Each structure stands twice: as C-alpha cells, then as structure tokens.
Amino acid sequence: MIDPDRDTAFSRQILDVLSARTKASLHNVANQHVEGFKRYTVRFEDLVREATERGRDASSVAPVTERDESGEPGQNNVVLMEELAILGKTALLHDVMTRRVGSYFQTVSKAIQGR
Numbered sequence: 001m002i003d004p005d006r007d008t009a010f011s012r013q014i015l016d017v018l019s020a021r022t023k024a025s026l027h028n029v030a031n032q033h034v035e036g037f038k039r040y041t042v043r044f045e046d047l048v049r050e051a052t053e054r055g056r057d058a059s060s061v062a063p064v065t066e067r068d069e070s071g072e073p074g075q076n077n078v079v080l081m082e083e084l085a086i087l088g089k090t091a092l093l094h095d096v097m098t099r100r101v102g103s104y105f106q107t108v109s110k111a112i113q114g115r
Contacts, residue, residue: 009059011101017044017063018094024065025086032078039068039078 024040031037044063051061071077 006059007104008101011097011104013059013061014097015094015101017042018090018097020063020065021090022087022094025083025090028078029080029083029087032076032080032083035076036074037076037078038071039083041066041068 021042021044024042028039042063042065044061047061047064048058051058068077
C-alpha cells in the first residue's frame with residue numbers, strides 16, 4: 001500500500017532538488033563568459049546515500065548548493081555542454097515526477113468522486 005504522506009513528501013523533495021539543480025545550471029550558463037566565475041553544483045544523491053548508510057531517514061536530507069572551485073584560480077570552469085546535459089536530464093526527471101504526482105492525485109480524485 002502507498003503511504004500518501006510519505007509518497008507525496010518524497011515527490012516534493014525530488015521536485016525541490018530538480019528545481020535547485022535547474023537554477024544552478026541556468027546561473028552557470030548565464031555566467032559562462034564571466035572571467036573567474038566558478039560554477040555551482042547541487043549535491044543530493046550522495047547525501048541520501050550517506051544518510052541511509054548511517055541508518056537515518058532519507059526524507060530529512062536537503063539538497064546542498066556548492067561552489068565548484070576546480071580549475072585554475074581566476075579561470076571560468078563552466079562547460080556549456082555539461083550544463084546543457086544537466087538541464088536535459090533534469091527536465092526528463094521533472095517530467096517523470098510531475099506525471100507520478102499527477103497520476104497519484106488523479107487516482108485520489110477518482111476515489112473521492114466514485115468514478
């Protein structure tokens with residue numbers, strides 16, 4: 001059986017992560033020609049893995065936006081194709097998650113209306 005509170009909380013958490021990842025990538029693309037700009041990344045999956053390995057509930061994990069300081073100092077480390085790949089993957093995952101949530105609430109609506 002599906003736990004509605006837990007399932008919708010999980011979906012919301014994933015959609016929040018995808019939103020943060022999209023914002024970071026768009027910010028990186030906008031600053032791709034700014035000298036010395038260091039790209040932003042969003043960590044989530046590895047934080048969930050660490051939490052579950054330690055026996056903690058993964059629903060308490062929040063995404064972390066970090067500055068990627070790799071590369072030479074004063075040199076921009078944004079790679080446009082990598083950012084576009086991240087945006088494409090994020091768009092696909094967003095579509096999957098919104099369909100999942102929509103399907104869930106459509107089922108609940110049918111159950112309430114008796115159709």
